[in-house]
Amino acid sequence: xxxxxxxLALALSISSSAFAQTAPENQxxxxxxxxxxxIDPGRxxxxxxxxxxxxxxxxxxxxxxxxxxxxxGIPRFASNARGAGTDDENRMAMSxxxxxxxxxxxxxxxxxxxxxxxxxxxxxWVGSVRT
Numbered sequence: 001x002x003x004x005x006x007x008l009a010l011a012l013s014i015s016s017s018a019f020a021q022t023a024p025e026n027q028x029x030x031x032x033x034x035x036x037x038x039i040d041p042g043r044x045x046x047x048x049x050x051x052x053x054x055x056x057x058x059x060x061x062x063x064x065x066x067x068x069x070x071x072x073g074i075p076r077f078a079s080n081a082r083g084a085g086t087d088d089e090n091r092m093a094m095s096x097x098x099x100x101x102x103x104x105x106x107x108x109x110x111x112x113x114x115x116x117x118x119x120x121x122x123x124x125w126v127g128s129v130r131t
Contacts, residue, residue: 024110032057034069049096050074065104065115071096100125 034055037048047053050071057067074096077085085093100120107113114131 024106024108026059026061026106027110028059028104028106028112029061030059032059037069059104059112063103063105064101066099066101068099069097094121098122 034049034053034057037053037055038045039048040046049055049069050073052072053069054072055067055069057065059065074092075089077089077093079085098121100117100122102116102118104115105113114129116129117125117127120126
């Protein structure tokens, strides 16, 4: 039996266990429900998605995410057709909801450090990195 395969196996074992100990555990993997969301323009703490915020964030182990945030209080469209809303209905739906997806990163503690948007209901976010 050659000593070279034993040394190689030992080296691989040590390097893989050392990596496992230094890699941060991803703290955000899973499904998260939005409980509240506020914005603070001009030092006014206002609800970003109305009095009944409704949202879900999903972070996968392979570093992808999807996020949909809505105001549960948005009235239904009178036409009952997504593409046939009035200007007011469309404006309300657009301003009180967002959906986007892409990839995300975690920091050295395994906490969310940012995401790269690949697609969004607000096209200006596509290609951006959000933190």
